[in-house]
Amino acid sequence: MNKINVKKKQVLQIKGDLYSKAYIVESGLLRSYTIDETGKEHIFMFGPEGWIVTDYASGDEPCDLYIDALEDSVVIQIEKNTELDFDQKKIIKRIRVLQSRVIMLMSASAIDRYEHFISTYPTIVQRVPQYMIASYLGITPEALSAAKSQRLKSRK
Template sequence: MGIKNVTKGEIVQLPNEQKHKIIRVITGLLKMYIVDDKGKEHIYMFAPEGWTLSDFVAITESKASIFFIDAIENSQIEITTKDLNEKLPSTLYENTTQTIDLMGRRIATLQNRVVMLLGFSALNRYKQFLLTYPDIVNRVPQKMIASYLGITPQALSKIRGQKETK
C-alpha cells in the first residue's frame, strides 16, 4: 500500500488498533514487542531490511494485535493495511507463493526461538541470537537484546564480560 519514512523512536503500531498492519522493512530496523502488566517490555522480534512484521495470531483469529511496533533506526517501510476480519488465505499478501515463502521463514525463526528458550542458558541464547541476526548486534542497544533473550541487561552485561575474558 504505502511507502513511509519513520524516524528513530517513532511508534508505528499500538496495541488494539482496529486494522491489521503488515510492515515490510525496506531500509532501517524496527522492533515488535509486548508490554506486560508490570510495564516491562518483551521484544518478540527484530526486523531489519528485508524482513516483514505482522501479527499472525491477530490475523488468524480476527482480533486486534497486542503488539507495539516501533523504529529503532530511521527506516523506510511499506505498510499494508487489512480489515480486522479479513482472513487468511490468499488476500493477505500479494500472492500465495510469496505468502508461503514468508510464512515458512517466519516459522523457521520461531521454531529456533522456541528451541532456544527451552532450556538454553543465557550464554547459549545470546549465541543463538548472533546466528539469527548476524548483522544487527551493533545496531541494537544491549537492553533490547536482553529483552529479546528473556534476560536482564545486567545478566547480558555479565555474559559479554565473561566471553571477552576467554
C-alpha cells in the same frame, strides 16, 4: 502497498489496535514487543532490512504487539487484506497462535500459561501426560503441580 518514511521512535502500532498492517523493511530497523502487567518490556522480534514485521490480527482480534522504529526507516506498509483464501487464513491463524505462545512464554506466570493451555486445548488436557504439558509450558512438572494447586485454591 504504500512506501512510508518512519522516524526513529515512531510508533506504527499499539497493542490493542484492531486494524493491523504488515511492514516490509527496506532500510532501517523496526521492532515488535509487548509490555506485561508489571511494566516489563518483552521484545518479540527485530526487523532489519528485508524482513517483514507484523502482528496480523484476524477478524476482530486486537493486536498483541507494539511496533516501532529503532532507526529512521523506509518501510512498505501493507494493509490487512480481508480477501484471504482459506489456506492463507489457516496460516495466519497458526502464526497468531505461535506468536501468542511466544509472548506468553516470555511474560506470563506459570498459572497464566496453564490457564491459557486449558482454554486453547480443552480436549487434550486429560489425554497427554502432565510432564508433556509442563514441557509445553516451559516449566518443570513440579512447577505445574504448584500452578494446578494454586488454580484450585483460587477457585474456592
